[in-house]
Structures are given as structure tokens and as C-alpha cells.
Amino acid sequence: EDQVTQSPEALRLQEGESSSLNCSYTVSGLRGLFWYRQDPGKGPEFLFTLYSAGEEKEKERLKATLTKKESFLHITAPKPEDSATYLCAVIDYKLSFGAGTTVTVRA
């Protein structure tokens, strides 16, 4: 069965303190890896799709990278509005989510 493991579970950052979130996966046939942001009480908001090892995508202070076994979401100089739970998901025939990393950025 596909497995997606995210670490750490929680991350507390000072504003401007860059860091990375990890998503490791085991899937028989990876057809895509997705990153989402979820705010409390809301549905996930799409951030990135990565399809092949070596691929990178950026959006504002976020950058996602992919290897054959894992993906990283780098947050550069975070701001308090970047506080959220970040979810990683992989798809073969269905989307399987990790448990998420809850990021709190303090001003």
C-alpha cells in the first residue's frame, strides 16, 4: 500500500527563519506528487505538482523539489501568513495524503 510520511509533525519558526519540510513516499507507480496548504477549518489549497525526480517549482516564498524517494518544501524567509498545515500527497490510482506538517511562524 502506498505510504506518505511527512516530517516534522510541527515546526515553529521565527519570521525570516528559513526551513524545509520533508515528504517521503513509497508508491508502486508515481504519477505525481502534490503539495497543498490547509488552513484550520478549510479545504486544502493546491500549491504544486511534481512529476519527475529533479523537478523543482517555486511560488513566492515556497519551493518544492522532488527526488525518487522524497520531496522537500522549502520555506524561505517565512512570514506569519505562511502559518498553516502543509500536506503532501502522491497519486497512482488515488491521491494518498501524508499527515501534514503544521507550520507556525511567529512575528
Added chain:
Amino acid sequence: GAVVSQHPSRVICKSGTSVKIECRSLDFQATTMFWYRQFPKQSLMLMATSNEGSKATYEQGVEKDKFLINHASLTLSTLTVTSAHPEDSSFYICSATGGIYNEQFFGPGTRLTVL
């Protein structure tokens, strides 16, 4: 990104009643829609996949007679929780995609509380 809406956003019902949740893709035609359930501090768990005009495919452990899914058009899917019980209380989220391996766009979720 594409916009997906859900209605209602919040519902409280008595045990034994049925509740219907609507999911609409507002600015694109969704060939496939998905229904997820999320318990507090847990990730999303896929309940079922539905394609327009055909029967939904349910994940293992999800009762199809309890969670009725109808995907009547390319922009609307409904989830009906029949004879709801307190253990059905959860956050239900739908998503829609134009292709099964494409990005899924999620609705804002529906908080169901069964008393």
C-alpha cells in the same frame, strides 16, 4: 486555480436523520470528483471516487449504503449521509479534477455534527 464550492459549510443534525452535502465545480467541468473525510488533527482519507454518470467507487471500509454519492453532472456531486450517527461527525471535503492524474481542487469542506 479552479474553484470548488460546498454547501452547506456547517450542519448539525439529530441522530438518525439524513444529511446531503453538495459539491460544485464552478468554473470547469469535473470528469471526476472525490469525497474525503478528515478527523481532527488527521489527514484526509479518501471515501469514494465518482465519475459523472456512473456509480461511485468506494474505498475499503466505507459503507456505500450509508454514504450515497450521486454525480449527476460534470459540475455537481452530492454526498448523502444516511441515518447519521454521532460517529459520523467529521469534516467532509470534496475535490474535483478535469483528469484523474491532474491536480485536484478542493472545496472548503462541510463540518457535520451529529447529536
